[in-house]
Amino acid sequence: MKAYLLIDFGSTYTKLTAVDIENEEILATAKDITTVDSDIMVGFNKAYEKLLEQLNGKDVEFVNKLACSSAAGGLKMIAVGLVPELTAEAAKRAALGAGARVLKVYSFELTLKEIEEIKNSNLDIILLAGGTDGGNKDCIIHNANMLARAGVKLPIVVAGNKVAEDEIIRIFDEAGMYYRVTENVMPRLNHLNVEPAREEIRKIFMNKIVEAKGMKSAESFISGILMPTPAAVLKAARVLSEGSDKEEGIGDLVVVDIGGATTDIHSLADGEPTKVGVDLRGLEEPFAKRTVEGDLGMRYSALSLWEAAGTRKVQKYLQDKSFNVEENCKYRSENIRMVPQTEEEIKFDEAMAKVATDMAMERHVGIVETVYTPMGNVYTQTGKDLMELKYLIGTGGVLVHSKNPKEILKAGTFDMNNPTYLKPQHPEYLLDKTYILSAMGLLAEELPDMAVRIMKRYLVKLS
Structure with a gap:
């Protein structure tokens, strides 16, 4: 039978879920301690052996192997904005929605002390926002300059005032920074637009962060680490709530x-x-x-x-x-x-x-x-x-x-x-x-209708 193997390299446990995609059934689940400090595949292999025992000799062909990860502390970010209650808060929400652990939020113009703090933080990505479109652009340009002059070598997602983009691109190009520019997280006052920033964060996580966390050894076995684990859970929750093209959701x-x-x-x-x-x-x-x-x-x-x-x-x-x-x-x-x-x-x-x-x-x-x-x-x-x-x-x-x-x-x-x-x-x-939410978030990336039906079937109603 054809199946998907869905993997969550968690901070404590590596959890595996085998899904029969022909009959839309969960065939088996297994877990073992995550071994990111040595070789991520050690813990995975132990969990995989348990999974095979549960399959009990069934003729299973894993046609796809998808993974999410919160190993090695997961995705760690800071968010930088202008006003604490507005663009800084919007940046924070975008980072959280992307599955990150937000270590700190900075507002207004960054100081030398704050830059030093950022450089000494164990970070993965910086989200740089500030200003509504056409509004204040001096603050975000100042902050871009501060990051560039300090030689910060972290990926940066720029999601602020679009009027400042050209200048920020020039600053970062001259400094040889690794960055991505996307739509403003708050294009108008009190109006959120967090999805484009979330998607850029996810791409960087897939392309850069996974390798930096010593998970390169997993790539030969799996099809790819698609997202941080919390983002997979949020994806599952969203498709269960809203439904998919052919399957109705369950509501709020x-x-x-x-x-x-x-x-x-x-x-x-x-x-x-x-x-x-x-x-x-x-x-x-x-x-x-x-x-x-x-x-x-x-x-x-x-x-x-x-x-x-x-x-x-x-x-x-x-x-x-x-x-x-x-x-x-x-x-x-x-x-x-x-x-x-x-x-x-x-x-x-x-x-x-x-x-x-x-x-x-x-x-x-x-x-x-x-x-x-x-x-x-x-x-x-x-x-x-x-x-x-x-x-x-x-x-x-x-x-x-x-x-x-x-x-x-x-x-x-x-x-x-x-x-x-x-x-x-x-x-x-x-x-x-049966710990299927993160697995269903992964499955929903490719087979959303099936993911909704499986969640409806396997989530247990508490009476």
């Missing part, structure tokens, strides 16, 4: 991805106000939005989760004050491969997951505020209103292995105690039980 949804280092939220919804009399303000929200919370993780970021949440919030979800919250979080941060065994360990992990879901959703969704005016109260919304969202989908180890994944996801829903946060009120709950 959120994916909650709880990992060892971060909690990622992907929302697929326009986020318009659902209540009458609420006015939108602030930067336009992208339909496909991703946020990454680097202080809300189950292992690497366990201590920062405790610091961000506080003891009482964790204890609220534990419903037990006998636990030493700080000690438990510290132990997990120092033992990142810990797998909970006892009831107490499982209970604490699930409380952490609820805290991560709750706080990550608070940071992702919009808020509604009351503004008092001489004409009476006015209600304004900043960000996305997800109160009428249809589906809340969970993925990540703590959810997959939980006996109560629905209870973890419920922590991310609307709470009358914090009514300003526009979280989902009555969603249906789905679980990515």
